[in-house]
Structures are given as structure tokens and as C-alpha cells.
Amino acid sequence: MDKKRFGILAAASLIQNAYFKGFFTGKIYQGAAKNICVPGLNCYSCPGAVGSCPIGSLQSFLSGLKFRFPYYVVGLLLFFGAVLGRAVCGLLCPFGLLQELLYLIPGVPKKNRFPGDKALRYLKYVVLVLLVVVLPLCFALTPFFCKYLCPSGTVAGLLLALRDKLVRAQLGGIFLWKVSLLAIILGACLFLWRPFCKYLCPLGAIYGLFNKFALYRMDLDKESCIHCGKCARACRMCVDPSQSPNSPECVRCGDCVKACPAKALKLGFRRKKTEPK
Amino acid sequence: MKKNLPALLTLAAAVLLIVVGIFQGQPTQVLAKAVRICMECVGIG
Structure with a gap:
């Protein structure tokens, strides 16, 4: 943990x-x-x-x-x-x-x-x-x-x-x-x-139900993502953050953010202007 | 930074509901339930 x-x-x-x-x-x-x-x-x-x-x-x-x-x-x-x-x-x-x-x-x-x-x-x-x-x-x-x-x-x-x-x-x-x-x-x-x-x-x-639009959220930089699948394998809630970073199942443990070698995932209150999901 | 309109609208609705609840004395009702041991919650029935 x-x-x-x-x-x-x-x-x-x-x-x-x-x-x-x-x-x-x-x-x-x-x-x-x-x-x-x-x-x-x-x-x-x-x-x-x-x-x-x-x-x-x-x-x-x-x-x-x-x-x-x-x-x-x-x-x-x-x-x-x-x-x-x-x-x-x-x-x-x-x-x-x-x-x-x-x-x-x-x-x-x-x-x-x-x-x-x-x-x-x-x-x-x-x-x-x-x-x-x-x-x-x-x-x-x-x-x-x-x-x-x-x-x-x-x-x-x-x-x-x-x-x-x-x-x-x-x-x-x-x-x-x-x-x-x-x-x-x-x-x-x-x-x-x-x-x-x-x-x-x-x-x-x-x-x-609030994960999709809550102020505390996950942002995925699609351009940085190398589709290695490490984030999905790290997730113990079995979410694939590269497909659904704000899935209702995500409890925001941040394991995927740490697992991402390309630093494509960000968790926090800041919201980027170009947001995929 | 992009404005998160759904979150802001939900927050506004939340504040409104909380204020309405406070005016109706609902926190007192919450307190009244919480200061006694809840028999159902602890498994007594």
C-alpha cells in the first residue's frame, strides 16, 4: 500500500x-x-x-x-x-x-x-x-x-x-x-x-456515480500513453485506466499512476484543457 | 484550467439541499438517532 x-x-x-x-x-x-x-x-x-x-x-x-x-x-x-x-x-x-x-x-x-x-x-x-x-x-x-x-x-x-x-x-x-x-x-x-x-x-x-465528473479525478494523456497495459495489471479493482480513467469502480488508490512508465496518468484536483473522458 | 460544470452544479445543488435540511431541523434528527445505540445496526434487532 x-x-x-x-x-x-x-x-x-x-x-x-x-x-x-x-x-x-x-x-x-x-x-x-x-x-x-x-x-x-x-x-x-x-x-x-x-x-x-x-x-x-x-x-x-x-x-x-x-x-x-x-x-x-x-x-x-x-x-x-x-x-x-x-x-x-x-x-x-x-x-x-x-x-x-x-x-x-x-x-x-x-x-x-x-x-x-x-x-x-x-x-x-x-x-x-x-x-x-x-x-x-x-x-x-x-x-x-x-x-x-x-x-x-x-x-x-x-x-x-x-x-x-x-x-x-x-x-x-x-x-x-x-x-x-x-x-x-x-x-x-x-x-x-x-x-x-x-x-x-x-x-x-x-x-x-460521481467519478466521471468529481473535482478529484484522473486524467489520461492519450498522447503520452504507450498502451503497455501496466496500469490495468496494477489495478486491484480490475479497471483499465487507459480505457476508463474515471470508471465508477475506481477508488483512487493511485496504483495505476505509479505503475505507468510514461507518466500518462494524473490523479488530483487539477483538470487539463484537453480531456479524453 | 477547464471549468467542471457538472461538478459545480452538483455542488450548488448539494449546498442548497444542506441549507434546506438545516432549516427543517434535520441535523437534529440525525443527531438524535446517532447519540443512542442503534440496536439494528449493532445486531440486536
């Missing part, structure tokens, strides 16, 4: 979970910073969380007894998306960091390209539409994604259960389901790079 990006990702994860006291007491932060949603997937019931989860907040509006359009949360998602696109995943998401750390464990063969990978990528859009929007709208007070899928919430549950007897006493079948799912996702991280981001994350599905 690139040291600079790792530093940013680690710092962002720490800042978003800076209520360290919570990890020891099993109590969550209750201050005013929770008025604001953080950009990445970070459960607001995590003992360290100092901000709110955008997906959890979105579902709380959509599954409310009285429907109110979530202007504020949608506005924040649009803001993060327009500025960073899926760079949020690559630079700011704590669950992304956890997955990447597990991928670094040696001794397990890494396999990011396999038949069916492309089809599985569409799953995250199904999760977004069905579990985050449609089902919470149909069944009041049930945030389906948080309740049945979100691995960040499961990590929060495990951390709370370690310290809080009351939480521990209430764990049941749903927790068992969520822990099993978390174990599968974390197990998959040993040989797949960011499987949750690739196949299941609704936040990644949202931010990916």
Missing part, C-alpha cells in the same frame, strides 16, 4: 473514531459533532465514532413513521461525491482500511480476477436500491441495510459487547447472522482486495 495514502486513510479513520474513551467504557459519543455525517462507512454506534453514518442516517429518514425527504443527508452525499467521488473509499473510509490491512496478510494467494467478478459488481446497486431505499420506505422503522448487512455495525456491536453487559445479554440470532457475514467478508479480504467495496457497499455505489 502506498505510504502516503495509508497515512491519509489511517488518519481519517482515527479522526472519525476519535472518541477513544468509548472503546474502554463501551459508551458511545453523544456530542454535537454527530449532527454531521462522515463521508465513509462508519457506524454511529461504534464506541469511537464522533460523526454520523450517512447510510444509517439516510435509512433513519426513509424508514421513519412520517416520511420526510432527507435533504440534509442527500446534500452531504452530493457534496462529498462532487468533490471526491470514490476517492472517499480509497482515502477516507475506515472499513476500507480494515479490508486493506487484512489483504496485506501474507501466505494467502491473491486472486482479484475471476469469472463472475464483473456481474457481482452490480450487487452493490441492488443493495443500495433494495436495502437502503425501497425496503426501508415500505417497512417503517427497519433500516434493512444496517440490520441485516452492514459489517461496520457488526464491528461496532462486537466492540460494545466486549464492554457492555446489557448489550451482551441481548445478542441473538440477528447478531449471529451479522457476525457470520462479517467473518465471510473479512475472510474474503485475505485473498480479494476490498471485497465489500467491490460487491456490496451502497456508499461506494453512490460515490462511483
Whole structure:
């Protein structure tokens, strides 16, 4: 992993979970910073969380007894998306960091390209539409994604259960389901790079839609490109940056930029006048 | 530098939505949900 990006990702994860006291007491932060949603997937019931989860907040509006359009949360998602696109995943998401750390464990063969990978990528859009929007709208007070899928919430549950007897006493079948799912996702991280981001994350599905025009973007200098294919081989999200530098799958890790011998790829906020895509 | 119109329009829409949300008191609703342990999120149900 690139040291600079790792530093940013680690710092962002720490800042978003800076209520360290919570990890020891099993109590969550209750201050005013929770008025604001953080950009990445970070459960607001995590003992360290100092901000709110955008997906959890979105579902709380959509599954409310009285429907109110979530202007504020949608506005924040649009803001993060327009500025960073899926760079949020690559630079700011704590669950992304956890997955990447597990991928670094040696001794397990890494396999990011396999038949069916492309089809599985569409799953995250199904999760977004069905579990985050449609089902919470149909069944009041049930945030389906948080309740049945979100691995960040499961990590929060495990951390709370370690310290809080009351939480521990209430764990049941749903927790068992969520822990099993978390174990599968974390197990998959040993040989797949960011499987949750690739196949299941609704936040990644949202931010990916902004990659084409977000302020933070990738530029390809077609005249400098020597079509060696090194960028595509370096990409663990299986994107070919020489064909689609702003693919919705790109989490802006920058591995392709480093792999390019012709320096044809640039990642950042600056935008060139002649842009191919 | 070329102007990135779609991003700027999206940012303008984002700011507008955030302001409307703030006037409707939505950050308080976000806070109210976030300061209590979310039973569904942590797997209690």
C-alpha cells in the first residue's frame, strides 16, 4: 500500500473514531459533532465514532413513521461525491482500511480476477436500491441495510459487547447472522482486495456515480500513453485506466499512476484543457 | 484550467439541499438517532 495514502486513510479513520474513551467504557459519543455525517462507512454506534453514518442516517429518514425527504443527508452525499467521488473509499473510509490491512496478510494467494467478478459488481446497486431505499420506505422503522448487512455495525456491536453487559445479554440470532457475514467478508479480504467495496457497499455505489465528473479525478494523456497495459495489471479493482480513467469502480488508490512508465496518468484536483473522458 | 460544470452544479445543488435540511431541523434528527445505540445496526434487532 502506498505510504502516503495509508497515512491519509489511517488518519481519517482515527479522526472519525476519535472518541477513544468509548472503546474502554463501551459508551458511545453523544456530542454535537454527530449532527454531521462522515463521508465513509462508519457506524454511529461504534464506541469511537464522533460523526454520523450517512447510510444509517439516510435509512433513519426513509424508514421513519412520517416520511420526510432527507435533504440534509442527500446534500452531504452530493457534496462529498462532487468533490471526491470514490476517492472517499480509497482515502477516507475506515472499513476500507480494515479490508486493506487484512489483504496485506501474507501466505494467502491473491486472486482479484475471476469469472463472475464483473456481474457481482452490480450487487452493490441492488443493495443500495433494495436495502437502503425501497425496503426501508415500505417497512417503517427497519433500516434493512444496517440490520441485516452492514459489517461496520457488526464491528461496532462486537466492540460494545466486549464492554457492555446489557448489550451482551441481548445478542441473538440477528447478531449471529451479522457476525457470520462479517467473518465471510473479512475472510474474503485475505485473498480479494476490498471485497465489500467491490460487491456490496451502497456508499461506494453512490460515490462511483460521481467519478466521471468529481473535482478529484484522473486524467489520461492519450498522447503520452504507450498502451503497455501496466496500469490495468496494477489495478486491484480490475479497471483499465487507459480505457476508463474515471470508471465508477475506481477508488483512487493511485496504483495505476505509479505503475505507468510514461507518466500518462494524473490523479488530483487539477483538470487539463484537453480531456479524453 | 477547464471549468467542471457538472461538478459545480452538483455542488450548488448539494449546498442548497444542506441549507434546506438545516432549516427543517434535520441535523437534529440525525443527531438524535446517532447519540443512542442503534440496536439494528449493532445486531440486536
